[in-house]
Amino acid sequence: MSDKDFYNARNLKNLEKIEGLLEELPPFVDEYFLGIENQTSTLTRLNYAYDLRIFFDYLLKKKFKGRTIRSLTLPDLESVNATEIERFLSYLSHYEFRGNHESCSERAKARKLSAVRALFKYFFAKEKISVDNAAKVSMPKLHEKEIIRLEINEVADLLDCADSGDGMSGHQRAFHEKTKVRDVAILSLFLGTGIRISELVGLNDEDIDFDTNSFTVTRKGGSRAILYFSDEVRTALLRYAEYKKQDKQKPEKETALFLSLKQRRISIRAVENLVKKYSKIVTPLKKISPHKLRSTYGTQLYRETHDIYVVADVLGHKDVNTTKKHYAAISEDIRRSVADKVRLREPNDEKND
Numbered sequence: 281m282s283d284k285d286f287y288n289a290r291n292l293k294n295l296e297k298i299e300g301l302l303e304e305l306p307p308f309v310d311e312y313f314l315g316i317e318n319q320t321s322t323l324t325r326l327n328y329a330y331d332l333r334i335f336f337d338y339l340l341k342k343k344f345k346g347r348t349i350r351s352l353t354l355p356d357l358e359s360v361n362a363t364e365i366e367r368f369l370s371y372l373s374h375y376e377f378r379g380n381h382e383s384c385s386e387r388a389k390a391r392k393l394s395a396v397r398a399l400f401k402y403f404f405a406k407e408k409i410s411v412d413n414a415a416k417v418s419m420p421k422l423h424e425k426e427i428i429r430l431e432i433n434e435v436a437d438l439l440d441c442a443d444s445g446d447g448m449s450g451h452q453r454a455f456h457e458k459t460k461v462r463d464v465a466i467l468s469l470f471l472g473t474g475i476r477i478s479e480l481v482g483l484n485d486e487d488i489d490f491d492t493n494s495f496t497v498t499r500k501g502g503s504r505a506i507l508y509f510s511d512e513v514r515t516a517l518l519r520y521a522e523y524k525k526q527d528k529q530k531p532e533k534e535t536a537l538f539l540s541l542k543q544r545r546i547s548i549r550a551v552e553n554l555v556k557k558y559s560k561i562v563t564p565l566k567k568i569s570p571h572k573l574r575s576t577y578g579t580q581l582y583r584e585t586h587d588i589y590v591v592a593d594v595l596g597h598k599d600v601n602t603t604k605k606h607y608a609a610i611s612e613d614i615r616r617s618v619a620d621k622v623r624l625r626e627p628n629d630e631k632n633d
Contacts, residue, residue, distance in 0.1 A: 294322040301329035305336060306352040312402050331395035334377055338368050357400070358409040362416040369393060369420065389420045428566055429576040430559075435471055437562045442467055447561040458541060463554050465520035466538060470555075470570060472513035474577035474595050476500075477570040481548055483537040488517060499596050507594065578603065 302310050309332060313325055320328075336349050343364060344356065372384040372392060384392065393414075400414035430438065441447060442463045445456040469475055479497040487496045494508045509517070524530055529543055536545035551570060559568035566572075574595070582591045592603040 291322045294326045298322065298326050298329055301326075301333060304333055304349060305329065306349060306357075308352075308354050308357070308403070308408075309399070312399055315402055315406075316398070327391070328395045328398065331392040332399060334372075334375075334392065335368060335396050337377060338371055338375070339364075342367070342371075354403060354408050357403065358411060358413075360413060362413045365393075365396060365414055365417045368396075369417070386420045386422050390422060393417065393419060427575060427579075428568070428572050429579055430471075430563065430566075430568065430573070432580070434563050435576065438558055439464060439467055439471070441558050441562050452557065455541070459554070461520050461523040462538060463558070465516045466551060466554065467558070467573070468513045468516035469509070470573040471577055473507050473509050474574045474581065475507070476574065476596070477548055477551055480570075481538065481546055481551060484535045485521075485537055486535065488521075488537065490514065490518065505596065 298313065302313065309329075313329075316325065336352065339352070339356075339360065340347060340349060343360065344352065369389050369392075372389050374381070374383050376382070397414040397417075400409070400412045403409045404412035404415075442460060445453055445460065448456060466480065469480060473495075475497060479499070482498055483495065489495065492508070493511070493514050494506050496504055496506050499505050524539070530539065531543055534543060534545075538546040538551075540546045540550055555568060555570050555573065559566065578591055578595055581594065582588060585591070588600055588603055592600045595603065597603045
């Protein structure tokens with residue numbers, strides 16, 4: 281499967297999910313999704329659908345009791361005032377949806393409010409409602425979160441753990457011999473290039489060029505970029521490539537670089553689970569995800585280059601402020617580096633001259 285086929289298949293799956301969710305939302309939401317189709321990705325619309333489902337479920341419980349979600353109309357939407365939307369945000373701190381008790385962080389609340397705001401804004405701009413009450417509601421204040429990442433010694437420990445299997449349970453060890461070469465290659469690629477998880481699972485064999493130590497990825501939005509890797513990463517990838525070549529169970533027509541035990545393209549969930557498995561052994565107090573490995577790489581790259589623009593380019597950030605936002609240690613290092621640049625008094629030896 282080519283990169284294009286992989287992303288088309290994923291988009292098709294998201295579109296199918298959206299179609300299913302639209303059956304659970306007021307009919308006018310279908311018109312809204314059609315109107316924003318050319319300005320949004322399928323993933324964005326899918327997330328909007330999930331968030332709006334919770335919003336309308338709340339309205340049925342609190343404002344439109346006895347009604348069905350499919351009976352709601354644009355006049356009903358227009359009647360929802362700013363205070364009721366603010367109560368919805370408060371409700372998200374602890375709420376129940378289809379028998380499950382949930383709670384939202386500040387960022388999750390902000391995302392859901394963004395979905396609601398976008399809906400109101402669309403119909404207000406189309407003059408199908410006369411007032412945009414959602415625009416009157418302030419976004420939740422987002423507090424800075426500590427950026428979790430691995431330190432240099434923890435990076436080495438993580439790779440050693442994946443290689444040796446030390447610290448694993450008996451059940452985990454049963455699979456380890458079959459997956460360790462692949463897992464070391466995956467972890468090395470994350471930690472040595474800062475690749476996104478979606479980019480990693482989308483890689484094909486032909487995307488790797490060992491002559492130039494480079495590989496081609498499909499970035500967000502579908503653009504292609506060439507990234508380079510170190511000799512350490514090269515060694516891990518070559519070892520995995522040789523392992524696959526010796527594997528007689530590998531289907532001849534399978535082009536995916538990283539394969540599951542079922543000899544199919546590895547899934548995002550499977551990669552998340554393997555990162556979690558090894559990191560829980562090495563750093564049990566840190567919740568490490570593939571994105572945290574990307575953060576680890578970005579931070580180390582800045583410490584080596586002292587060039588935030590290089591970091592932004594390699595990580596695929598279109599705006600350098602995104603780099604600063606997600607890699608707080610970079611800002612810390614910048615501030616630390618200038619701490620002694622401004623002198624309050626001249627040194628004593630200069631004073632005595």
